[in-house]
Amino acid sequence: MDDFLQIVGLSIGVSLVATAIATAIGLPLGATLAISDFRGRRAIVVLINAFFGLPPVVVGLVLYLALSRSGPLGFLGLLFTPAAMVVAQVVLAIPIITALVHRAGERAWARYGDELVSDGASKVQAIPHILAIIRADLLTATLAGFGRTISEVGAVILVGGNIRGLTRTMTTTIALQTSQGDLSLALALGTVLVGISISISATVFALAGRASSAGSEEI
Amino acid sequence: MGVRSVLVVVALLGAIHSAPAAEQAITLASTTSVEATGLLANILPQFTAKTGIAVNVVAQGTGKALDTARRGDADVVLVHDPAAEREFMDEGYGTTRRQLAWNDFIIVGPSSDPARVGGGHDVVVALKAIALARSPFVSRGDKSGTNAAERRLWRDAGWTPEALNPEKWYRDIGGGMGQALNAASAMNAYTLSDRGTWLSFNNKGPLVVAIEGDAKLLNRYDVIELNPKKHGPARLAEAKVFADWLVSPEGQQAIGAYQVNGEKLFNASAASPK
Numbered sequence: 001m002d003d004f005l006q007i008v009g010l011s012i013g014v015s016l017v018a019t020a021i022a023t024a025i026g027l028p029l030g031a032t033l034a035i036s037d038f039r040g041r042r043a044i045v046v047l048i049n050a051f052f053g054l055p056p057v058v059v060g061l062v063l064y065l066a067l068s069r070s071g072p073l074g075f076l077g078l079l080f081t082p083a084a085m086v087v088a089q090v091v092l093a094i095p096i097i098t099a100l101v102h103r104a105g106e107r108a109w110a111r112y113g114d115e116l117v118s119d120g121a122s123k124v125q126a127i128p129h130i131l132a133i134i135r136a137d138l139l140t141a142t143l144a145g146f147g148r149t150i151s152e153v154g155a156v157i158l159v160g161g162n163i164r165g166l167t168r169t170m171t172t173t174i175a176l177q178t179s180q181g182d183l184s185l186a187l188a189l190g191t192v193l194v195g196i197s198i199s200i201s202a203t204v205f206a207l208a209g210r211a212s213s214a215g216s217e218e219i
Numbered sequence: 220m221g222v223r224s225v226l227v228v229v230a231l232l233g234a235i236h237s238a239p240a241a242e243q244a245i246t247l248a249s250t251t252s253v254e255a256t257g258l259l260a261n262i263l264p265q266f267t268a269k270t271g272i273a274v275n276v277v278a279q280g281t282g283k284a285l286d287t288a289r290r291g292d293a294d295v296v297l298v299h300d301p302a303a304e305r306e307f308m309d310e311g312y313g314t315t316r317r318q319l320a321w322n323d324f325i326i327v328g329p330s331s332d333p334a335r336v337g338g339g340h341d342v343v344v345a346l347k348a349i350a351l352a353r354s355p356f357v358s359r360g361d362k363s364g365t366n367a368a369e370r371r372l373w374r375d376a377g378w379t380p381e382a383l384n385p386e387k388w389y390r391d392i393g394g395g396m397g398q399a400l401n402a403a404s405a406m407n408a409y410t411l412s413d414r415g416t417w418l419s420f421n422n423k424g425p426l427v428v429a430i431e432g433d434a435k436l437l438n439r440y441d442v443i444e445l446n447p448k449k450h451g452p453a454r455l456a457e458a459k460v461f462a463d464w465l466v467s468p469e470g471q472q473a474i475g476a477y478q479v480n481g482e483k484l485f486n487a488s489a490a491s492p493k
Binding site for chain 2: 068069071161164166178179180181182183
């Protein structure tokens with residue numbers, strides 16, 4: 001039971017941190033891509049949308065080689081630690097959050113951009129306004145990022161090592177129990193994983209519902 | 220809001236970072252068979268309680284475990300493939316290699332026994348019969364110690380990897396022991412398993428032990444300490460304490476006493492290596 005709580009706690013903790021970091025990077029990046037026009041912008045957008053489907057096991061492998069003691073970032077000593085799992089999940093979540101924010105931001109900019117600029121706002125000053133307009137989409141983007149991170153197994157098992165009590169998450173435990181033939185236990189943990197995902201989504205949506213009705217006059 | 224979320228992130232990162240870090244922790248690269256059987260989970264707390272050294276186990280096949288050590292990502296290795304271990308030692312990565320336990324490999328297969336090999340004690344004869352009957356055979360295919368042993372046994376039976384790979388009945392699943400047993404159970408296939416994983420495996424389905432008791436089926440586990448010249452940052456002093464403990468009377472007693480469902484999984488053998 002201690003093990004179980006520790007595993008669930010680690011899974012949620014790592015995914016929350018990873019989602020927070022990915023959001024902190026993805027929100028401004030997505031918004032900037034939505035409202036600005038510079039050379040290479042389209043290429044970046046295409047790339048980010050392509051990375052939407054980045055195979056976790058590839059991310060895991062590349063990070064494994066980079067974080068290994070004999071790799072370029074080996075001096076950090078991050079391989080087989082929760083921090084390495086956070087890094088992997090951040091890499092996986094950024095394209096999802098950025099792409100979703102970009103799409104919503106582009107629509108909002110097409111509709112309100114001229115208005116905002118004619119009010120005298122510079123493009124940089126317009127970013128917070130655009131983000132406020134699309135805040136429901138921001139939530140979706142963040143939740144999509146969280147969903148990606150908490151459900152992921154291929155990358156975290158490679159860079160985390162599935163170490164008991166240190167880097168064993170719900171998904172890697174499910175993989176381990178399946179390999180031990182404990183299919184019913186694996187399924188039970190799978191149910192918990194799904195339950196946690198649903199409750200977190202439901203909570204966030206409930207909070208968001210309250211927030212958007214409170215601030216609806218802004219739109 | 221920006222400042223607050225940054226603070227939350229920092230606090231969470233701090234929590235994640237500080238929570239598991241014991242004062243001293245070493246990384247043990249080991250095989251799936253000692254992890255999946257529950258042996259390490261059973262004996263490591265005894266070691267940690269005595270010495271204060273935590274052992275983080277990364278369970279991989281023997282091939283990958285040795286490779287992890289070559290890259291400098293492990294402090295000590297516990298594996299079971301004599302040929303691969305010798306290569307590792309010859310390359311200069313290891314300093315001391317000591318046997319700590321043995322058990323045996325077995326061939327398991329469906330109780331319907333399509334190749335009619337059940338109850339036999341000659342593994343080479345059995346593999347020839349399985350090939351002749353073209354009965355499904357699951358191979359780990361993951362360069363693990365068990366995979367290496369299986370390839371060696373097939374060679375003794377006159378089958379090279381090149382001859383086996385195109386055969387439809389020879390199914391290379393590229394996975395751990397448990398995955399191989401799950402696959403064999405699902406497709407009524409034969410497979411080579413270490414006895415420990417087999418005894419602690421909970422999804423046997425139609426599988427039963429078909430072949431056991433051949434001297435060629437010996438499965439020995441060694442602990443290897445790493446060469447300080449090749450492993451700068453590794454915590455080799457603590458790793459040595461761990462390796463010494465494994466072969467000490469106390470460690471050997473812990474290994475030999477480990478049972479699953481009333482059956483002993485490993486025979487401690489540091490005093491009289493097989």
